Each structure stands twice: as C-alpha cells, then as structure tokens.
Amino acid sequence: xAQLTLALAKGRTAKESLRLMAKANITFPDFxxxxxxxxxxxxxxxxxxxxxxxxxxxxxxxxxxxDIGIVGRDNILEAEADLYELLDxxxxxxxxxxxxxKDLQIMKGKKIKVASKYPNVTKxxxxxxxxxxETIKLNGSVExxxxxxxxxxxxxxxxTGNTIKENGLTILDDVEHxxxxxxxxxxxxxxxxxxxxxxxxxxxxxxxxxx
Amino acid sequence: MHLxxxxxxxxxxxxxxxxxxxxxxxKLKKRFITYGYDEIYTSTFxxxxxxxxxxxxxxxxxxxxxxxxxxxxxxxxxxxTIPITQxxxxxxxxxxxxxxxxxxxxxxxxxAEANEYRESTQAGVEYFGNxxxxxxxxIIALAIHLLQDVHVNHFKIExxxxxxxxxxxxxxxxQKQDLNELKQYIQAKNITEIEQLLHRLDVEKDVKDIxxxxxxxxxxxxxxxxxxxxxxxxxxxxxxxxxxxxxxxxLQSYGVxxxxxxxxxxxxxxxxxxxxxxxxxxxxxxxxxLMGGRYNKLANQFDATIPxxxxxxxxxxxxxxxxxxxxxxxxxxDIIISYQKKQEDSALDxxxxxxxKKVKVLTYPNxxxxxxxPQGMFSIDITENKSIFINDNEETPFTTFEELIRLIxxxxxxx
Numbered sequence: 001x002a003q004l005t006l007a008l009a010k011g012r013t014a015k016e017s018l019r020l021m022a023k024a025n026i027t028f029p030d031f032x033x034x035x036x037x038x039x040x041x042x043x044x045x046x047x048x049x050x051x052x053x054x055x056x057x058x059x060x061x062x063x064x065x066x067d068i069g070i071v072g073r074d075n076i077l078e079a080e081a082d083l084y085e086l087l088d089x090x091x092x093x094x095x096x097x098x099x100x101x102k103d104l105q106i107m108k109g110k111k112i113k114v115a116s117k118y119p120n121v122t123k124x125x126x127x128x129x130x131x132x133x134e135t136i137k138l139n140g141s142v143e144x145x146x147x148x149x150x151x152x153x154x155x156x157x158x159x160t161g162n163t164i165k166e167n168g169l170t171i172l173d174d175v176e177h178x179x180x181x182x183x184x185x186x187x188x189x190x191x192x193x194x195x196x197x198x199x200x201x202x203x204x205x206x207x208x209x210x211x
Numbered sequence: 212m213h214l215x216x217x218x219x220x221x222x223x224x225x226x227x228x229x230x231x232x233x234x235x236x237x238k239l240k241k242r243f244i245t246y247g248y249d250e251i252y253t254s255t256f257x258x259x260x261x262x263x264x265x266x267x268x269x270x271x272x273x274x275x276x277x278x279x280x281x282x283x284x285x286x287x288x289x290x291x292t293i294p295i296t297q298x299x300x301x302x303x304x305x306x307x308x309x310x311x312x313x314x315x316x317x318x319x320x321x322x323a324e325a326n327e328y329r330e331s332t333q334a335g336v337e338y339f340g341n342x343x344x345x346x347x348x349x350i351i352a353l354a355i356h357l358l359q360d361v362h363v364n365h366f367k368i369e370x371x372x373x374x375x376x377x378x379x380x381x382x383x384x385x386q387k388q389d390l391n392e393l394k395q396y397i398q399a400k401n402i403t404e405i406e407q408l409l410h411r412l413d414v415e416k417d418v419k420d421i422x423x424x425x426x427x428x429x430x431x432x433x434x435x436x437x438x439x440x441x442x443x444x445x446x447x448x449x450x451x452x453x454x455x456x457x458x459x460x461x462l463q464s465y466g467v468x469x470x471x472x473x474x475x476x477x478x479x480x481x482x483x484x485x486x487x488x489x490x491x492x493x494x495x496x497x498x499x500x501l502m503g504g505r506y507n508k509l510a511n512q513f514d515a516t517i518p519x520x521x522x523x524x525x526x527x528x529x530x531x532x533x534x535x536x537x538x539x540x541x542x543x544x545d546i547i548i549s550y551q552k553k554q555e556d557s558a559l560d561x562x563x564x565x566x567x568k569k570v571k572v573l574t575y576p577n578x579x580x581x582x583x584x585p586q587g588m589f590s591i592d593i594t595e596n597k598s599i600f601i602n603d604n605e606e607t608p609f610t611t612f613e614e615l616i617r618l619i620x621x622x623x624x625x626x
Contacts, residue, residue, distance in 0.1 A: 064497025082498075085401040086426075128388065181403075187499070190367040190472065190492035193430065 007066035009054035067188035100153035115145030267482025300513035335523030348461030371477025400426035428475035
C-alpha cells in the first residue's frame with residue numbers, strides 16, 4: 001500500500017490530534033515537540049507526517065504535496081481551498097465572533113473598519129450581511145485595534161471570551177463555529193481511497209468513544 | 212516556439228519541456244483521430260457579450276478583456292465548448308447526424324486573487340447529436356485511452372450526474388445564498404456543516420436524508436448505486452441512477468471498469484452540464500486533469516436542440532504527472548559542418564542535400580576553435596583541398612555525396 005502524507009498543524013492542534021491518533025493506534029515514535037525535524041513516520045510506516053504552520057496546511061493539501069491534513073476550521077475558511085473536509089475531530093472548539101467597544105452601531109450604508117487576522121472570512125461575513133467593510137489585516141493582538149481607534153470592530157477567534165471581556169470589548173455576533181478538521185486532497189481521495197477511508201474509520205471509532 | 216512568462220514576467224525558454232509537451236500533444240491528437248474525431252479551431256478573440264449573457268459558466272472576473280477600435284469588448288478565449296456549440300447551433304436547429312470534433316487550444320484566464328494570468332492548453336472533444344449512454348461511455352473510454360497512451364497507469368475517473376443534484380434542489384425551497392453554501396459543503400463532503408445547514412433550513416425529511424448521504428455515496432459504482440437506490444428518491448432521480456448504470460455497463464464492455472468510481476456528490480461549477488459528469492485524477496497531481504460531461508441544454512441558449520457531450524484535458528497538469536523518462540529524449544544535432552568561406556557554395560549545397568534526407572544539420576564558416584560549437588553526433592570539415600567526415604576522432608575523407616551517406620550509415624550502425 002502506498003504511504004499517506006499527513007500535514008499536521010503545529011501547536012495545540014498537533015498535541016491534541018496526536019493524542020487522538022495514539023488512541024487509534026497511530027503513533028509517531030520519533031516525534032517530540034522540541035524536535036527540529038519536520039518529517040516523521042508512523043510506527044508501521046503507513047503515514048509520513050509533515051509538521052507545518054497551521055496556515056500552510058491547506059496549501060500543502062490543495063497542492064497535493066500532502067494527501068491529508070489536520071487543521072482548524074479557521075484556517076480552512078480563510079484559505080477557501082478546494083478540498084474535502086471529511087471529518088470533524090471535535091477538538092479545539094471555538095468560534096469566530098464580531099466584537100467591538102460597547103457603543104458601535106452597525107448601520108447599512110456606513111463603511112465599517114474591521115481588524116482581523118482573517119481578511120477573507122471578514123469580507124465574506126460582511127458582504128453576506130449586506131454591509132460595506134474595510135478590512136485591516138493584523139497578525140496578532142487584534143483586540144487592540146478598536147481600543148486605540150484604528151478599527152470599529154474586530155473579527156477574531158474566541159474560546160471562552162475572556163480576552164475580549166478583559167479588554168472591554170463586547171461580542172456583537174457569532175460568525176462561525178470552529179473545530180479541528182481532517183481535510184483531504186481530492187485527487188488523493190480518488191487514487192488512495194481505501195487507505196484514506198481506513199484512516200477515517202480508525203479515527204471515527206475513537207471519536208465515538210470520547211463522546 | 213512556445214515561450215513562458217513566469218510571474219516576474221521574465222521569459223523562460225525550456226526547449227526540453229516544449230519538446231516533451233509537443234510529443235504528448237501529438238499522441239493525444241492521434242488518439243482523437245482513431246475515434247473518428249476531426250480537429251477544429253475557435254478564434255482567440257471572442258465577443259464578451261456571448262459570455263456576459265450566460266450565467267453559471269465562466270466567471271466574468273476571470274476573463275481577460277480587451278477593447279477593439281470600435282469600442283467592442285472582446286475576451287481572450289475563456290472557454291471552448293460554448294463557442295463551438297454556438298457555431299453548431301447557428302447552422303443546425305436540430306441535428307440529423309453525429310458530429311465529432313476535437314481541439315488542442317489555449318484558454319486564457321485571470322485568477323481572481325493576485326495579478327496572475329494563466330494560459331493553459333486544453334485538449335478535448337465535443338460530440339454532438341447522440342444522447343445515448345453508448346456515447347457517454349465512448350467519451351469516457353476515449354479519456355481513459357488517452358491516459359494509457361501517455362503511460363499514466365494509476366488513475367481514477369469519478370462519475371457523477373448533474374441531474375441528480377438539480378432534482379434535489381427542485382425538491383427544496385432554498386434561497387440562492389444557502390444553496391451556494393450547500394453546494395460548497397457537498398463539494399467538500401463536509402457532513403458536519405451539511406447537517407448544521409439543513410438543521411437551519413426548512414427541508415423535508417426525505418430530502419434531508421438524501422442530502423446527508425451524498426458525502427458517502429462514493430466508490431465502487433454498483434455498490435454506490437445499490438446504496439443510493441435505498442434512499443427515498445423521486446422518479447427523475449431514479450432515472451439518473453439508471454443512466455449511470457447503463458453507462459457503466461458499456462464501460463465494462465470497453466474493459467475500463469476498474470478505473471471508474473461513482474461520486475453522487477460531484478457538482479461541476481459549469482451550470483451547462485445536464486446529465487452525466489466526470490473528472491479524472493492521476494497520482495501526484497492535486498487537481499482534476501480532465502473534466503467533462505453531457506450538456507444537452509446548452510444549445511437551447513442559441514435556440515437549437517442538440518444533445519452534446521464533451522471533455523477537456525489540461526495539458527499542463529497532465530505533464531506534471533507524467534514521468535518524462537518514458538518519452539524519447541531530444542536528439543542532438545546529427546552533423547555540424549565547418550567550412551572555409553571560399554567553400555560556402557559546396558558546403559551549403561551539401562547541408563541542403565542532407566536536410567532533404569531528414570538529417571539535422573548546422574553550418575559554421577571559418578571556425579577557428581570548435582569549443583564554441585554545439586555538440587553534434589558527427590562533424591564534417593570542408594576546406595579548399597578536401598572534405599572530411601569526423602566520427603569521434605576518426606577522420607575519413609570523402610568526395611561524393613553517396614560516399615558520405617554510406618559513411619553516416621556505417622557510423623550510426625557502430626554507435
């Protein structure tokens with residue numbers, strides 16, 4: 001059987017996903033977080049895992065450099081990639097929200113400035129709601145933008161909402177729910193159907209157990 | 212010669228790649244001909260209006276537009292099926308005989324993000340006048356034959372039906388925005404979001420059951436159809452399944468059934484497909500290398516009734532997946548002729564005679580150092596006193612053309 005290449009998003013997603021895979025008897029003996037290596041093999045050599053930045057996972061998979069990927073839905077939505085999204089791993093649950101200082105009035109026809117790490121998701125949300133928005137792309141600490149008056153509101157990920165509250169912002173709307181997903185390249189699904197479906201069955205079996 | 216512009220607009224000339232590409236295109240053309248298809252050409256410049264009035268085909272933002280001196284907006288050939296169908300429909304309101312055409316043409320698109328222009332070569336066929344499943348199967352068998360011709364062995368053709376999803380949509384009272392979202396989730400086989408969306412929409416339970424099954428209706432054709440038949444389908448949906456079954460049985464007779472999977476969740480973004488649709492995948496290439504299907508309703512847009520089916524293969528994607536080692540290498544120049552200026556008449560005359568015998572020849576006057584000349588298989592030196600044929604370090608003088616031909620033949624046999 002041909003080997004499957006898996007692109008795994010670095011960080012928390014990786015930690016939780018590896019734990020889940022271990023339950024399904026898929027282990028990567030060489031792997032430890034501090035390692036500088038970027039490629040790891042599963043014990044039975046059936047999976048070659050590449051350890052990449054979360055925002056790059058969909059790129060590796062869409063290009064076919066990886067057959068499958070494990071990454072948060074936030075990155076999938078932002079990338080707008082043409083992929084199969086076959087399994088919800090029920091990990092890293094959080095949501096996209098719109099938040100601002102208390103007094104913001106969102107009015108049709110008025111242009112709103114939105115700061116976000118996710119410009120595509122932002123554009124989509126505002127056009128779907130018939131609003132005109134100017135997106136300001138930031139790479140971190142997005143909450144700061146409305147506080148210092150650079151933007152009217154933000155579109156960002158929240159888990160508990162604590163960071164938002166601590167900075168004096170209020171959640172105005174829920175945009176999308178997010179969790180870790182298994183994505184698959186469409187060509188790989190066609191040419192390696194059996195291996196991919198086998199892997200999904202294995203993961204589904206342990207997912208069912210945790211619910 | 213085909214030249215490439217990379218993103219920085221630097222010119223890239225890769226003769227090996229162009230040679231390889233030419234060989235592939237020749238193979239494809241020869242195969243089309245053996246199935247009785249005739250080559251056609253469509254204009255590079257087309258009227259923007261042809262596409263502007265047609266929704267659900269080529270994205271208007273992706274077309275590359277230009278304006279002529281009368282102010283008419285033109286586009287660089289964004290599609291091939293539409294202009295061919297228009298042409299056929301103008302000449303025939305109905306069609307009495309089969310028309311089989313093939314093309315190898317460039318299609319121009321501009322990607323929505325980034326200022327990148329894409330010029331891609333498509334090799335494809337259009338088959339007008341035959342609505343039978345045998346015609347559908349012939350087209351798929353031809354697509355498979357092409358892949359076998361270029362030594363792609365591991366590939367899959369996904370077979371679906373545009374009518375199946377269209378029927379489902381008819382059963383739903385759904386807003387355009389929600390429909391687009393639903394399509395996107397079905398294309399991504401994203402069962403989690405499909406369920407969430409259906410939960411929010413007012414859809415009958417039977418329809419819900421079918422839609423949530425779509426991501427799993429993939430795989431072995433007869434098994435998938437068997438599975439789908441158990442769903443609460445209406446008559447038209449059942450007919451689409453029968454249509455796929457009929458096509459599959461013909462494909463079995465072609466001996467290509469192993470390469471076929473059925474995907475009832477397959478949706479093509481080209482709205483003109485009316486019935487069977489398919490796409491082909493090969494290893495190491497992340498996108499479908501070929502796409503096609505039946506488009507019986509497209510001619511209606513030009514006030515004609517003509518059943519039609521076709522597909523196109525993206526040559527560049529196909530090339531990316533082919534082992535170039537399997538094709539014949541580029542041959543070096545056969546003979547380099549070095550001569551003294553005074554002997555130009557006889558040297559160029561000799562070169563021409565050789566070229567007429569299909570020998571690849573280059574000529575250089577007054578050569579002082581051979582280091583700067585390209586590498587040839589053999590060389591010939593012509594001076595005032597004599598003509599010498601050189602194979603490696605072995606020099607043989609010759610006087611007549613016949614003698615030279617004999618020397619070349621002998622040298623070739625030895626090599």
